[in-house]
Amino acid sequence: MEFDPILLARIQFAFTVSFHVIFPSFTIGLAAYIATLEVLWIATGHERYHRIARFFTKIFAVSFAMGVVSGIVLSYQFGTNWSRFAHVGGNVIGPLIGYEVLTAFFLEATFLGIMLFGWNRVPRGLHVFACVMVAAGTSLSAFWILAANSWMQTPAGYEMIDGIAHPADWLAVIFNPSFPYRFAHMVTACYLTTAFVVLAVGARYVYAGRFPEDGRTMMRMAIGLIAILAPLQAFIGDSHGLNTLEHQPAKIAAIEAHWGSSDDIGGSVPLVLFAIPNEETESNDYQIEIPYLGSLILTHSLDGKIKGLKEFAREDRPPVAIPFFAFRVMVGLGLLMIAVGWLGAFLLWRRRLFETDWYLAPLQHIWPIGFVTILAGWFVTEVGRQPYVIYGILRTEDAISPVAGWALATSLALFVLVYCIVFSGGIYYINRLIAKGPEGAALEPPEGVPNRPLASAHEATRAAINAREE
Numbered sequence: 001m002e003f004d005p006i007l008l009a010r011i012q013f014a015f016t017v018s019f020h021v022i023f024p025s026f027t028i029g030l031a032a033y034i035a036t037l038e039v040l041w042i043a044t045g046h047e048r049y050h051r052i053a054r055f056f057t058k059i060f061a062v063s064f065a066m067g068v069v070s071g072i073v074l075s076y077q078f079g080t081n082w083s084r085f086a087h088v089g090g091n092v093i094g095p096l097i098g099y100e101v102l103t104a105f106f107l108e109a110t111f112l113g114i115m116l117f118g119w120n121r122v123p124r125g126l127h128v129f130a131c132v133m134v135a136a137g138t139s140l141s142a143f144w145i146l147a148a149n150s151w152m153q154t155p156a157g158y159e160m161i162d163g164i165a166h167p168a169d170w171l172a173v174i175f176n177p178s179f180p181y182r183f184a185h186m187v188t189a190c191y192l193t194t195a196f197v198v199l200a201v202g203a204r205y206v207y208a209g210r211f212p213e214d215g216r217t218m219m220r221m222a223i224g225l226i227a228i229l230a231p232l233q234a235f236i237g238d239s240h241g242l243n244t245l246e247h248q249p250a251k252i253a254a255i256e257a258h259w260g261s262s263d264d265i266g267g268s269v270p271l272v273l274f275a276i277p278n279e280e281t282e283s284n285d286y287q288i289e290i291p292y293l294g295s296l297i298l299t300h301s302l303d304g305k306i307k308g309l310k311e312f313a314r315e316d317r318p319p320v321a322i323p324f325f326a327f328r329v330m331v332g333l334g335l336l337m338i339a340v341g342w343l344g345a346f347l348l349w350r351r352r353l354f355e356t357d358w359y360l361a362p363l364q365h366i367w368p369i370g371f372v373t374i375l376a377g378w379f380v381t382e383v384g385r386q387p388y389v390i391y392g393i394l395r396t397e398d399a400i401s402p403v404a405g406w407a408l409a410t411s412l413a414l415f416v417l418v419y420c421i422v423f424s425g426g427i428y429y430i431n432r433l434i435a436k437g438p439e440g441a442a443l444e445p446p447e448g449v450p451n452r453p454l455a456s457a458h459e460a461t462r463a464a465i466n467a468r469e470e
Helices: 005-044 047-080 083-117 124-153 170-174 179-208 212-247 249-255 293-299 321-349 357-363 369-385 405-436 457-469
Strands: 158-161 164-167 271-278 283-290 388-390
Touching (some): 005 047, 005 179, 005 369, 005 405, 047 405, 083 164, 083 170, 083 388, 124 179, 124 388, 179 212, 179 369, 212 293, 212 321, 249 321, 249 369, 271 293, 283 293, 321 357, 321 369
């Protein structure tokens, strides 16, 4: 049986990085949320902020540990599976990752112990400062990792000597053309991901009538953030798209499943709502489109033009189906985030948020939305960069190590087995922590508020429907 080493190496890295990214995406936002709670506790003296911060710190510890474990695997793959990539781009990528360790990781490690174990053991001000430093460290980590990945998307500030990339201007390397947009887009996504987890946990408590004070505080804070950041993310995404059109036009053509030149279809570009891209016929099957809207979104002009996939050589085109569908998943869930945030803000303004069961029941289970959206966005970014590992410099097929296909298949199978066991256990433990709730919080609801068990998604939805019918 023949194993394709390039395909297996790509699948292995995609699998491990997909598992890894969900944890930093959560902990970056969660660290900032915990720090905010700590500052509010000091500023107001309200004990509920202290309880919620301590509660989410336990969840942060488990998530942070799983993120570190899954991240170690990725660095080894650079040497085992992608040695040619490390050889060509290591002079640039290596220092950027090293800066992340020397600044962000060391900062986190310095204050993480105080944050996790300093409750009631160190002065309040010191503990708050430690939480703020850990939050700063997670954001700084995102800064360096996004700088490295953005350089792979839009290389700048380098020179090629004997086929090896050497840094010529570090500021240009770090602040490459796509970095500001990608960093803002990713950090905002992290905050939204955490906000929806907090919102789901709060809704779970409020709907069940348990820990009502803390649950309501969680929901208020989460909805306030979502109502602001979700539409802001749409604006950032639009700016990022314009930047991608300028520097990676083939990726945009794949995202839009746009095959011919704009002149071939009458000058303007339609927005393809749905289609099944057919790379064999270089066309779309079952296409549903809106005329002119593609030009308006992509170029902010009704008659704006973009390059079609046929204007690139076949060997220079990215795969079409994955970026096309993943982008629509990302955008669709982004619009759902806006709707959830604005509807929640409206209900909060009308003082009906905590009594509206048809909103609370499904909201308990909305926590995965941020993770799915981030994964979809990364699939768009990474698959859309193909056939390059370093855009315009190094092709994927030239970046792989001379590793046997059977070895990659074996290690991939082991990764799948170990990851499923370890991370299933971690997620199960986090759910146990959520079920236990914040320590010291009032368990029973106030008079007149129903006391329901923490139900499953099916049970919660059925209960809401039955209540409405009655």
